[in-house]
Amino acid sequence: MTLAELRQRPVTHPGRCRFRVERRFVPSLFLAVVAAGPLAAQSTAPSHGALRDDQPVRGWTILSDREPDDLAVIAAATAYDIDHLELSHEVIMDLKDVRDERKRALVNRLTDAAHAGRIQEVVVWDHALYELAHYPQRFRTGPGGTIDLDDPAFWSWLKQDYREMLDRVPAVDGIVLTFIETGARAERQYSRTLKTPQEKLAAVVNAVADVVIGERHLNLYARTFAYTHEEYRNIIGAVDRFQPGVRLLMKETPHDFFLTHPNDLFAGTIARPTVIEFDAAGEFNGQGQIASTWPEYILGRARDLLRRPHVIGYTARTDRYGATRLIGHPAEIDLYALRRFTQDSRIDAARVSAEFVESRYGAAARPFVTRAFANAFDIVTSSLYTLGTNVANHSRLDYDGYASSYARHVSGKWIDPPIAHVKHGVNRDLHYWSDVVDHIAPPWTKADSGGAQWREVPWVKERGWIHADERMDEPTLALVLTEKRFGVAKAEESLRAIDSARTLLRPNDYRELHALFERTLLTARLHAAVAEAYYGSRIWSRGGAFHTPSVEQTIRHGLAEIDTVASAMRTYPDPPPVGQWEWAKDADMAMGYRERIERQLRVVGSGY
Secondary structure, X not given: OOHHHHHHOOOOOOOXXXXXXXXXXXXXXXXXXXOOXXXXXXXXXXXXXXXXXXXXXXXXXXXXXXXXXXXXXXXXXXXXOOOEXXXXXXXXXXXXXXXXXXXXXXXXXXXXXXXXXXXXXXXXXXXXOOOHHHOOHHHOOOHHHOOEOOOHHHHHHHXXXXXXXXXXXXXXXXXXXXXXXXXXXXXXXXXXXXXXXXXXXXXXXXXXXXXHHHHOOOXXXXXXXXXXHHHHHHHHHHHOOOOOOOEEEEEOXXXXXXXXXOOOOOOOOOOOOEEEEEOOOOOOOOOOOOOOOOHHHHHHHHHHXXXXXXXXXXEEXXXXXXXXXXXXXXXXXXXXXXXXXXXXXXXXXXXXXXXXXXXXXXXXXXXXXXXXXXXXXXXXXXXXXXXXXXXXXXXXXXXXXXXXXXXXXXXXXXXXXXXXEEOOOOOEEEEHHHHHXXXXXXXXXXXXXXXXXXXXXXXXXXXXXXXXOOOOOHXXXXXXXXXXXXXXXXXXHHHHHXXXXXHHOOHHHHHHHHHHHHHXXXXXXXXXXXXXXXXXXXXXXXXXHHOOXXXXXXXXXXXXXXXXXXXXXXXXXXXXXXXXXXXXXXHHHHHHHHHHHXXXXXXXXXXX
């Protein structure tokens, strides 16, 4: 199937944007196997080793290198019927990391613990090619010091390198190989015989497969994602050239894990066994430091993706670095939703929530806790997102300094037509580019030299949807603030629900849930306050005609609220574990906006 044909297919999405829904997929191998029951599928499986073609993949991915937390995740895996564990990121990002004795020892200990805990397959992450300096100078004879891919000695050296690295982690059962966006991008290396990017990418994957599959009889999962439709063309062309036995691992969404992105268009459409990668840990969506209890969202993705014809299973991220593991956290419900879907593909979110909450918090507290949980999706998508698109830098409050929010990460990049139906009190269809980005993006990000990735979406400017000047105005501000205040109201509602259940919850459970939803409320309030001050000041900066009493009042209220909320966050007695995002530091970011806006207004608005 060509890219053009695939792009004509309807896209599906479980969130808040408008899409046609395609339900004509045949049952996947994954659902066919698990229909017999997870325990039946395990009964003939070896205690450990590479998963066979007839075994479904039910996986988790550990990112953190905190061994006690990793062991807690592994210990919980049996109850979730997990048969596939990925060690990634802080544990091991590249296979070459095993030459670091500390990392090698950690990988081996975690692998042994997983096997002892009846996880059949443990795989480690890798990226190829590595940075150019990893490869001997004698192979870097192409233009600009690139690798000469026509040199047979290079491929012999590469395979020996993999043999030596695998020897250092002898119990692992496979590799997850990211072959795009790597240190020395294969498609940029020199070759006279490999004439296309697809051929170069495939040559690297096949060389690794010769060792991993052909010699070691392990599984190789080629991990794919792309920034553009052109990159997807390269990937599909490369995959067509992979040798037999190479599996695929594809994200639930195109490029990255945003709640408003459609399901990945290509996942499950390529005739290779495919594993779907879910981000239950919320890289861009709060990282478990605020509420991310959304089984309805997880099930919405699963109902489509895990039913696609070539899908053999899933893996779900279980943390976002540090001590942010989901196991033992209220957001473990998202992992539970995936598990229950594999047992009963007809299950709905209400039943998942009822089961999880009752088993963890008791029947009496269930009505209150499920009510609190149910608001999480709306809170996050109206706080960390603005009018249908993410504006948080890996969950961090960063409206002005992160250009990717206004080009690369815009959900409208993957939707045709690029229309979001925004609820959250707005209740309007908005064009992602002309109605949203053209107004909320700071001018420097819209300029060709401003750092935004406009070459990835050339049609946006060609069609006149984006203008380089300041376009923030009062009608757009009204929509933004309606949405932000909706998020605050939903967060207040959730916190009230938890407080109503105080006498029905165990003291530690109440403390945990109260703190989670109180942090969620403070986050929603902080985003609302910064939106008032930041977007209001951008309107004010346009000059006298824009110096209205309404704008001035909005800015003043926002600046005062930043003070109040930032102070509460800085002194908060129960901060969450720190991962990639540090929740309390958003207070510092907000105060930075406050100080900058006050300085700006003293210059621009003499009457302010």
